[in-house]
Amino acid sequence: MNQWEWNVLEEKEQVDYVVIGEAEVRKGSRVRLHPHEGGDIFDLALRGQIATVESIEQDYEGQQHICVVLEDDPGRDLGMMRQPGHRFFFKLTEIEPLPEEEQHERKKALPPSILIAGIGNIFLGDDGFGVEVVRQLADRISPDSVRIVDFGIRGLDLVYALQYGYETAILIDAYPHGQTPGTVSVVELDANEAADSTGNVLEPHNMHPMNVLRMARSMHGPLKRVLLVGCEPATLGGDEGCMGLSEPVEAAVAEAVNATEALVKRILEGESIPGSHQSQ
Template identity: 50%
Template structure:
């Protein structure tokens, strides 16, 4: 195949950086089913030996998309011109990441996961990705380097408040390495997924969001690493809707 060919889809020229929604034609093929409706970014246009045009795309929410550029390691897909729908270029694009963090097997530590699951049932503004990362720290690391302007991390964090207390925390401007996030000395450790370490790793790999916020909920005193419980305690469960409203208010301000 040869690169840098010219392709037009529905009157929109496909160039590196063009955003598309995937509409694979494979029907029951497992890979096509996984890609249906996903948004992606065009990396290049290829022309095959018969003159057919194909797009090389990276799926936007694929944590492996930044493992390497062009022919290096990484997740890339070849799709036909009739398998994509161009997305508007004048709307917000990948502005805010809302990341749910936590271990659903450790009681109240699953707070962040439950919040983003609740948000998935509600309308989300364009330019906002709401993703359940659970304890997948490497996936979160790649996502933080994926071009977002703001990241909102949602997690349970013991800060000495009454169980179920929801707090909005922003890192100190003088804490560029994210050590403890500068969260007033709060210990943010999601059972092996330490957001401060993830942020430092993401920064080592490139750009991270200019603004990072934490929506934290005080867990009950019974929640520990040894807890094997898939239900949130009553006060933390009651705080989920409050956190959703808080985040939706933040999104309105960030996208204004």
């Protein structure tokens, strides 16, 4: 993403709803699809299908598009998480809002409320900490209300995931902040501070948490509480890089797994979470 694209993205206004006919269409509205003749063959195959509006997007030229998820798609929950392959874009003239009495017929599946995101590059020593932690968490946390993803170095994917509206996002990453290597810290990140910062434009493989939050905030998504479970690294691989965690960071993985499980339990039970703490 170059500077011009970044500036356009930051200046783009959020679209909460559009009016089609006499009906307001917004996220969650149920619509029937009427793709135009001569359009994409995949879109034409969806003629007459019922879908749910996932978002209303505006391109660089100011044109509005309706992003929908098919109600009969077995992977519709992935579409509501803004994952590719399960979201479809249509012009306003290709959308028919369903009557008011049909808007609430389909009961929406309860979406995940917590995102656990592993961050890091496994080729840079202890930077792979977050990747290893979420790998172990995947076998230990199973509630439908929790989504666990190894984002690795896919910064833009994490930015888009944060647009989904999770009540809490837990980022797990190496966290250099002058402590003894292997120190595990839980820190609440300030999304507003990230939005006001003047950090570098996010590169596709630049996963600094504050840069990720800055871009996510600029896209006007419902960014709520963001926690960081971080570990002080001993080495980030040097000039040539290296695979594998150092001994103190390897030993800290289990502690981070336990800390994350405890956070999830407290969040789901409605308990308060301390702003930040650390242990060695």
